[in-house]
Amino acid sequence: MTSSADISRIASLMGDPARANMLTELMSGEARTAGELAKAAGVTAPTASGHLARLTEGGLLFVEKQGRHRYYRLAGPGVASVIEQLMGLAASSPPVGVRIGPKDPQLRRARICYDHLAGELGVALFNRLVDCKLIELYADSVAVTPKGQREFSKFGIDIQALELAKRPLCKTCLDWSERRPHLAGSLGARLLTRLYELKWARRLDGTRIVKFTPKGEMQLTALFR
Amino acid sequence: MTSSADISRIASLMGDPARANMLTELMSGEARTAGELAKAAGVTAPTASGHLARLTEGGLLFVEKQGRHRYYRLAGPGVASVIEQLMGLAASSPPVGVRIGPKDPQLRRARICYDHLAGELGVALFNRLVDCKLIELYADSVAVTPKGQREFSKFGIDIQALELAKRPLCKTCLDWSERRPHLAGSLGARLLTRLYELKWARRLDGTRIVKFTPKGEMQLTALFR
DNA sequence: TCGTTGCTTCGGTGAAAACCGAAGTATCGC
DNA sequence: GCGATACTTCGGTTTTCACCGAAGCAACGA
Numbered sequence: 171m172t173s174s175a176d177i178s179r180i181a182s183l184m185g186d187p188a189r190a191n192m193l194t195e196l197m198s199g200e201a202r203t204a205g206e207l208a209k210a211a212g213v214t215a216p217t218a219s220g221h222l223a224r225l226t227e228g229g230l231l232f233v234e235k236q237g238r239h240r241y242y243r244l245a246g247p248g249v250a251s252v253i254e255q256l257m258g259l260a261a262s263s264p265p266v267g268v269r270i271g272p273k274d275p276q277l278r279r280a281r282i283c284y285d286h287l288a289g290e291l292g293v294a295l296f297n298r299l300v301d302c303k304l305i306e307l308y309a310d311s312v313a314v315t316p317k318g319q320r321e322f323s324k325f326g327i328d329i330q331a332l333e334l335a336k337r338p339l340c341k342t343c344l345d346w347s348e349r350r351p352h353l354a355g356s357l358g359a360r361l362l363t364r365l366y367e368l369k370w371a372r373r374l375d376g377t378r379i380v381k382f383t384p385k386g387e388m389q390l391t392a393l394f395r
Numbered sequence: 396m397t398s399s400a401d402i403s404r405i406a407s408l409m410g411d412p413a414r415a416n417m418l419t420e421l422m423s424g425e426a427r428t429a430g431e432l433a434k435a436a437g438v439t440a441p442t443a444s445g446h447l448a449r450l451t452e453g454g455l456l457f458v459e460k461q462g463r464h465r466y467y468r469l470a471g472p473g474v475a476s477v478i479e480q481l482m483g484l485a486a487s488s489p490p491v492g493v494r495i496g497p498k499d500p501q502l503r504r505a506r507i508c509y510d511h512l513a514g515e516l517g518v519a520l521f522n523r524l525v526d527c528k529l530i531e532l533y534a535d536s537v538a539v540t541p542k543g544q545r546e547f548s549k550f551g552i553d554i555q556a557l558e559l560a561k562r563p564l565c566k567t568c569l570d571w572s573e574r575r576p577h578l579a580g581s582l583g584a585r586l587l588t589r590l591y592e593l594k595w596a597r598r599l600d601g602t603r604i605v606k607f608t609p610k611g612e613m614q615l616t617a618l619f620r
Numbered sequence: 621t622c623g624t625t626g627c628t629t630c631g632g633t634g635a636a637a638a639c640c641g642a643a644g645t646a647t648c649g650c
Numbered sequence: 651g652c653g654a655t656a657c658t659t660c661g662g663t664t665t666t667c668a669c670c671g672a673a674g675c676a677a678c679g680a
Contacts (some may be wrong), residue, residue, distance in 0.1 A: 176485030177478065178415035185407025186668075194402065204627060217669055219628050229484075238626050238677040248487065252480050253402065259454075259473055260401030411638080429657060442639055444658050463647040463656045 183228045184256065188213050189221050193230070193244070193253055198378045199285040201234065201241035247337075250284035254343065280380040282373070286358030287365070287380060288345050291390065295361075296342075296352045302394050305340060305353075312340040314357065321394055322357075326364055332356045365390070408453045409481065413438050414446045418455070418469070418478055423603045424510040426459065426466035475509040479568065505605040507598070508568060511583030512590070512605060516615065520586075521567075521577045527619050530565060530578075537565040539582065546619055547582075551589055557581045590615070 184190055191211040196202060202210070208218030222242055225231040230249050234241045244250050280291040287295065299305045304318035314322070319329045332339055341355035353361065362380075365371045370386025373379070382390065409415055416436040421427060427435070433443030447467055450456040455474050459466045469475050505516040512520065524530045529543030539547070544554045557564055566580035578586065587605075590596045595611025598604070607615065 177419065177481040178410055178412045180481055180485050181406045181408075181415065182410025183406075185403055185410035187403045188668080190403035190406065205625095208627095213668085214670060215627065216629080216671080220668085223628085240627070248480075248484055252477065252484055255473070255477050255480060256402040256405055259477055260405050262473065413638080430655095433657095438638090439640060440657065441641080441659080445638085448658085465657070 180228065180230070180252075183225060183230055184253070186221070188217065189225060192218070192221065192225070192242075193249075194257075196231070196242065196244045197250060197253060197284060198282050198373070199244070199250070201243040203239045203241055207242060244284070247284060251343075254283060274379070276374070276379045276381070277377075280371070280382060281378040282362070282380060283343060283345075283352070283354070283378075285362065286343070286352070286354050287362045288343070288352050289380075291380075291382070291387070292352035293345050295390065295393075298394055299353065304394055312342055312353070314340060325393070326367075327357070327360050329357070332360060405453065405455070405477075408450055408455055409478070411446070412436075413442065414450060417443070417446065417450070417467075418474075419482075419603075421456070421467065421469045422475060422478060422509055423507050423598070424469070424475070426468040428464045428466055432467060469509070472509065479508060501599075501604045501606070502602075505596070505607060506603040507587070507605060508577070508579070508603075510587065511568070511577070511579050512587045513568070513577050514605075516605075516607070516612070517577035520615065520618075523619055524578065529619055537567055537578070539565060550618070551592075552582070552585050554582070557585055 184193060188211040192207045195207060195210040204218060204222055205215065207222065208215050211218055211221070213221075222231065222233070222240075226233050226242070230245055231242050232245050234243075244253075278289055280287060280289040282288065283292070286292070299318070300307055300312075302321075303315055304321050305312045306315050314329055322329055329339070335356055337356045339355050339357050340353065341358065342351040343354035343358070345352045352358070365380075365386070366373075368386070368389075369383070370389055371380050371382040374381045409418060413436040417432045420432060420435040429443060429447055430440065432447065433440050436443055436446070438446075447456065447458070447465075451458050451467070455470055456467050457470050459468075469478075503514055505512060505514040507513065508517070511517070524543070525532055525537075527546075528540055529546050530537045531540050539554055547554055554564070563580045564582050565578065566583070567576040568579035568583070577583070590605075590611070591598075593611070593614075594608070595614055596605050596607040599606045
C-alpha cells in the first residue's frame, strides 16, 4: 500500500539513534549547525552530514545556509508533535525499562517543548490557568475565557493579536514526563517568551532546560492566583 | 540520551515497510490473526511471526491467544494516534511524491480511523455538526452544545452516558487524505457504531473501507440538517 | 593570496536485520 | 490417536546502511 510505505519512510528516518538524537536536540525549536548536531548525536561530521541530508530530503528538516554554516531546524510543529508523541509512547510503554521520563531533574522541572513550556512547572501553570478560569477545558481542549483575556492582557499578552495568526491559539500537549497536559499553541509560545522578557527564566545553553531564577519561580507560582 | 534512544526504538519498529503495513492494517481498530497480517504485509508466515513478536515486545501491540489463532491489535489509542499523525506527515511532506492520500477512491470516501469515521464523509459530517451548532469549535478543539446533546439523543446517542467514560468525549483528528479535521473521541466512535446499527453502512471485510448503502449515504447527508 | 574553519562527497568496512524454506510445537476436528 | 491448520523457531543467505578516514569544496579573515 502506498500510505503505509510512506509512514515507514518517515518512521525509519526517526528510527536511527543518531538521527533521533539530532531531532530531539532540535526540539528546542531553535536552529543548530551541522557541527553542533554531529556532537549532539555523538558521530563524526561526515556521518552527521549524511544523516542531515536524508532528514532534509525526507521533509523533516529545513536547512538554511548562512556563510559557511548550515543551520538546521525542524520542518514545523507537525514534526515536533510526532516526536513529542513518540516520547510519550516510549515513556509509557517501556519493554522492561524502569526509567520514565528524563533522568535530569532539571529537565523534568521545566523544559521547552518545541516553543512552549513543559515539565512540572508547565503542567502546574496549565492547571492553575484552568483552576482560576483563565482558560476553559472542553473535553480535551481549551479556550481562553473573557476573564483570561483580561488577565493575560495585564500580564502583557495581547490575545487578540495572537488570534490574528493562522496558528491555533490554544492547544493541549501531552507532557511526556508528567503524563498530563500542558499549554501549547500560540498562547503557550507567547507565555514562554514573556517569561524570558521578564527575566524570570532563561534557556540553558545547548539544552532544552528552562532555568528559572528563584525569584522568577516564586513569581510564576503566584501568578494569576 | 535515554529519551531519544527510546524514540528511535519505537520509530524503528514502525520504520520497516512490512511492520508498517501490519500497523496500518490494525488501524481499523480490530484484532487480526498473525496469518491475516502476514498476507497484509506481503511476507511469509515466519517473517511475519518475527515482526509481530518484535512489535509486541516493543509495546505497540497486544496479543491474545485463542485456540490455535493469535489475535493481534494495537496497544491503545496512543499508538494509533502516532500512526495517524505519521500518515499526516507522510502526506504533507512528500519528498517528490505526487500521490497525496490513498489511491483507492473508496478509502478516500469513507474509512475507519482506529474507531471513528474518516475520509470525505467523515470530514463532511464534522463540518455539518459545526455548521448546525451541534458541536462548537474552540480554537482547535470541540465540545458538544446543549442543542447537540438533544439532537444526538434523538439520533439514539446518549451524551451523558459517554461522558462517564474516562475517554475524552470529543476530539478532533486531522484527516490525512482531506487535510481537514474529523471527529474522534468517544462521540466519534459512538457515531460510527450507530451508523452500523442503523445499517446505513458496514465495514468492508479485511479493509479500512466503510461502505455506505445508497440510502444510508443519503440519510447521513440529510442528518442533523 | 593563503591558511583556517565548516561542511560535504567518496570509498571501503563491518554489523545488523529482513527474508525464506524446512522443521518443530500447539490446537482443532474426526 | 491422526491428519490438518496456525503459528513459531532454526539456519543460512543477501541486502542494507551506519560508520569513519581521506580528500574536496566553499566561505571567512588576515
